[in-house]
Amino acid sequence: MDHTLFLKRERYSRLFLSLITLLGWSVILFSFMGFQKVADPVVLALLIAFLFISEYYPIPVWRGFTTITFPLVFIIYLLHGLAWTALVYGGVVLFVNVLQRRALRIILFNPAQLVLSFYTATLIKNLLHPFITALTENVVVQGITEYVLVLGFFFIINNGIVDLVLMIRPQPYSLKMWKQKTMTELNNAGVSLVYGMLLYLLGSQNRGQIDVFSYFFFFSPLVGLALLSSSIARLQKEKKRLKLLFSITTELNQMLPDEEWLSTIKKSFNEFINVEASILWIKEDGVWLRRFDDGQTKKECELSPETFEKFSEIKIPIIYNDRKKDSGIAASCFDEELKSFIYSPLVIENETVGMFIVARSRTKSFEDDDVRSIATLANQMAVVIKTRMLFSEKEKRVILEERNRIARDIHDGVAQTLAGAVMKLETAGKKFTKNPDETIKLVDESVARLRQSLKEVRESIYALRPYPTERVGLTTAISTKIDSISKEYGLDIELEVRGAGFSFSPMVEKVLFDTFQESLQNIIKHANATKVDVLLSNQTEHILMKIKDDGEGFSLFQAMLKARNQPHFGILQMNDAADKINASLQIDSKEGAGTEVTITVPKMGLEGGNIVDQTHASG
Numbered sequence: 001m002d003h004t005l006f007l008k009r010e011r012y013s014r015l016f017l018s019l020i021t022l023l024g025w026s027v028i029l030f031s032f033m034g035f036q037k038v039a040d041p042v043v044l045a046l047l048i049a050f051l052f053i054s055e056y057y058p059i060p061v062w063r064g065f066t067t068i069t070f071p072l073v074f075i076i077y078l079l080h081g082l083a084w085t086a087l088v089y090g091g092v093v094l095f096v097n098v099l100q101r102r103a104l105r106i107i108l109f110n111p112a113q114l115v116l117s118f119y120t121a122t123l124i125k126n127l128l129h130p131f132i133t134a135l136t137e138n139v140v141v142q143g144i145t146e147y148v149l150v151l152g153f154f155f156i157i158n159n160g161i162v163d164l165v166l167m168i169r170p171q172p173y174s175l176k177m178w179k180q181k182t183m184t185e186l187n188n189a190g191v192s193l194v195y196g197m198l199l200y201l202l203g204s205q206n207r208g209q210i211d212v213f214s215y216f217f218f219f220s221p222l223v224g225l226a227l228l229s230s231s232i233a234r235l236q237k238e239k240k241r242l243k244l245l246f247s248i249t250t251e252l253n254q255m256l257p258d259e260e261w262l263s264t265i266k267k268s269f270n271e272f273i274n275v276e277a278s279i280l281w282i283k284e285d286g287v288w289l290r291r292f293d294d295g296q297t298k299k300e301c302e303l304s305p306e307t308f309e310k311f312s313e314i315k316i317p318i319i320y321n322d323r324k325k326d327s328g329i330a331a332s333c334f335d336e337e338l339k340s341f342i343y344s345p346l347v348i349e350n351e352t353v354g355m356f357i358v359a360r361s362r363t364k365s366f367e368d369d370d371v372r373s374i375a376t377l378a379n380q381m382a383v384v385i386k387t388r389m390l391f392s393e394k395e396k397r398v399i400l401e402e403r404n405r406i407a408r409d410i411h412d413g414v415a416q417t418l419a420g421a422v423m424k425l426e427t428a429g430k431k432f433t434k435n436p437d438e439t440i441k442l443v444d445e446s447v448a449r450l451r452q453s454l455k456e457v458r459e460s461i462y463a464l465r466p467y468p469t470e471r472v473g474l475t476t477a478i479s480t481k482i483d484s485i486s487k488e489y490g491l492d493i494e495l496e497v498r499g500a501g502f503s504f505s506p507m508v509e510k511v512l513f514d515t516f517q518e519s520l521q522n523i524i525k526h527a528n529a530t531k532v533d534v535l536l537s538n539q540t541e542h543i544l545m546k547i548k549d550d551g552e553g554f555s556l557f558q559a560m561l562k563a564r565n566q567p568h569f570g571i572l573q574m575n576d577a578a579d580k581i582n583a584s585l586q587i588d589s590k591e592g593a594g595t596e597v598t599i600t601v602p603k604m605g606l607e608g609g610n611i612v613d614q615t616h617a618s619g
Contacts, residue, residue: 006170006337013169017109020161024112027119028090034083043215047076048088050223055096057230066188068222070151071195073118075215082122090115103322103363113161121153140200147196155189170337171361195222241373273373275358277334281311282346282354282385293333296359301333311345311355317375318343321364330357339363344374346382353385354378398507398580417453421446474509475536478516482534489524492531499538508601511577512536512545515585518574519547519597527551527595542603548596553589574599 038044054069077085093111102110125146132145159182166173199218277295281288288308293299307329320328320341328341338359346354356378360366428442472480475497482493504512516534523529529551537544571587578585578599589595 009168009170010337013165014105016165016168017105020116020165021105021108021112024090024114024116025108027115028086028112031083031086034081036081036083038080038084040079044076044080044084044088046215047072047079047219048092050219051076051088051092052096053223054226055092056099057226059226059229066184068188068191068195068226070154070188070192071199071222072219074147074150074196075199075219077118077122082119086115086119089118101364101367114158117154117158117161118150120157121150124153125149143200144197147200148193151189151192151196155185159185241369245373245376273358273370273377276361277338278356278358279330279333280354280356280381281308283308283312283352288355291354296335296338296361298333298335303330303333312352314343314345314352314355315347315350316345317371317378319366319371321366323363328357330355333357334359337361340365342366342371342374344371344378346378346385348382348386353382356381417449417456421449421453424449474504474512477509477513478534478536481513481517481520485520485524491524491529493520493534494532495534495536497536504543504601508543508581511581511583512543512599512601514577515574515597515599516545516547523547523549523551523595526554529594543601544598546596546598548594550594553591553593553595555589555591 051069051072054072055067058067073085073089076088090111093114094107097107097110128149129146132142132149136142136145162181163173163178166177202218275295277297278293279290279297280292282291283289288303288311310329318328320326320331320343323331323339323341328343330343331338331341334341334357338361340363341357341359344356344358345352346356356374358374424442424446428439428446431442432439479495482495485491486493520532523532527549529549532547532549535544535546535548537546574597575585581601583599583601586598586600587595588598
C-alpha cells in the first residue's frame, strides 16, 4: 500500500474512532441526568459482578471468542433503566480493557461503541413499542418481541461500527475475516436469544418473589460457562503453544543454520506466535549478518555498526508497545504501519550471538506469554548457532592438524631426501675427475632418491585433491568404489541404501567413506571372502553404515595386540576417525564366521535433512 494512502486511511480510522468514542461517552455522561434510586442494590451488585466476569472471561466459539453479556445488560436495563445500564455497562467494559492493558484509544472506544449501540437499539425499540402493543396484548409475547428487537438492532449496529472501523483502517480486512467475525457474533446472538426467551418464559410463571437468589441461580450457569470454557480454552491454547514449541525446537535441532534455516519452520512459527514481521540477525566471525526476514520488512535496510554494538549489549528481551514513543534501534527495517516490537537476543554464556525481532501492527499487542514464548525460541536458536560454531571450529582444527601432518611428512620425507640427494650430487661433482666410479655410484643413488621423492610428492598432491565424497557425494562415491573393486577382484558386493536426503557435512562423509574403504581393503587382504553386504541407512537419530563379509574372520584381541606393534593398522585408524565426529565404531568378528563393521554417527543438527527411515540394520 502506498505510504500516503496508508497515512490517510489511518487518519480517517482514527477520526471515526474518535467520533464514536465522543458519541458513546456523551450518552454515558448524559445518563447521569436520569439516575434514579436503586430499589435493590444487592441485585445490582450481583449483576455487575456477573457482567464483569463474563466480560473478562470470553467464551470460545467457532473460530473465535465472544462475551455473552447481553442478557445481563438487558436485565439491568429492565430493572434500573437506561441511565444505570449505560453507566454500569460502560464502566465494566472500561475496567476490563484497562486490566487487559489495551491501547488508550481502544480503552475509550470499546465501552463507548457498546453503550452507543445498546442506547440506539433501545430507542428503536421505544419507537416500535406502540406497534408491538397493537399487535398483541400478551405481556410475555410483547417482552420477547422487544427483547428480540433490542438484541437484533444491537447486534447490527455494534457489528456495523466495528466493520466500518476495520474497513477504513489500512490493515487488511478480508471477506474471510468478516465471515469469521460474523459467525462468532451470530453464536453470541443465538445464546443471548435463548437466554432471553427463558428469562421471559420462566418469569411469566408465578413462582413467588424474584429476589437476589433467583437472579443468582438464573445467571450463574451463564457465568459458570464463561469461566469454565475460558479456562479450558486457555489450557488448550497453552497446550498447543507447547506442542508447537516442541515441534519448532525439534526442527531446529535437525537442520543446518544456513541462510534458509528458519524458513523451514515459518509455518510452525506463524501458528506459534502470530506476528506481521520478523527479522533475525546472527553474529558470525565478529560480523552481524541478516539471516532471515519475513512479512512487512524493508529488504534493503542496513544498520550501522553502532546499532550492532548496541545489539551486543542487549541480554534480555525488550518490548516496545508504541512506535511513536519508542521503537528500538532497528525499527527502520520494518514498515511504518508496524507499531509494537519485541527485541529478543540470542545469548550464550553472556555473549549475544544474534538478535531476533518481531513486530505487530497494533500497539500494546504483545502479552507476557508472547514475550516468554519468543524468548524461549530465541534461546533455542542460540544453542543451535553456538553448536554450529563449535563444530565449525572443530572441523577447522582437524583441517589444521591435517595440514600440519602433511607439512611434517614433507619435511621429514621429501625435504630430507632432496637434501641428501643435493649433498651427494655436490660430492659427486668434486670427485668427478679423481674417482669416476665413485661419482657414478653417487649419481645413481641420488637419482634413486629423487625418484622416491617424486613419488612422495605425487602422493601428497593426490592427497590434497578433492575427496571423492566432495566431488560426487557419499552414496555415489561408495557405488563407484564397489564397481571398481568388483571388477578388479571379482568380489560380489551388494549395496543397500535406506532413507533419503544423504547430505552431510564433509567431515562425516569423509570418515564414513574412509571406514568403508579400509574395511574393503582388509576384506581383500585378509578375509578370503566371496560376498560382502554394505548397508547405508539414514535413520531418525543417527546415520548407520554396516559392512559385513562371509570371510574367515579374526580374533579382535589378537588384532589389537598386533596394532601395538603396527601403529598404522586400519582398526586404530578407523576408531580415531570415528572419535573425531563423535561416532561409535563396532567390529564383530570370530574366526571362521566372517566380520561385521558398524559405524553409527549421531545427528547433531549438522547433517541436513529430515529422516523418514527408522528401520534398524540387521544382519
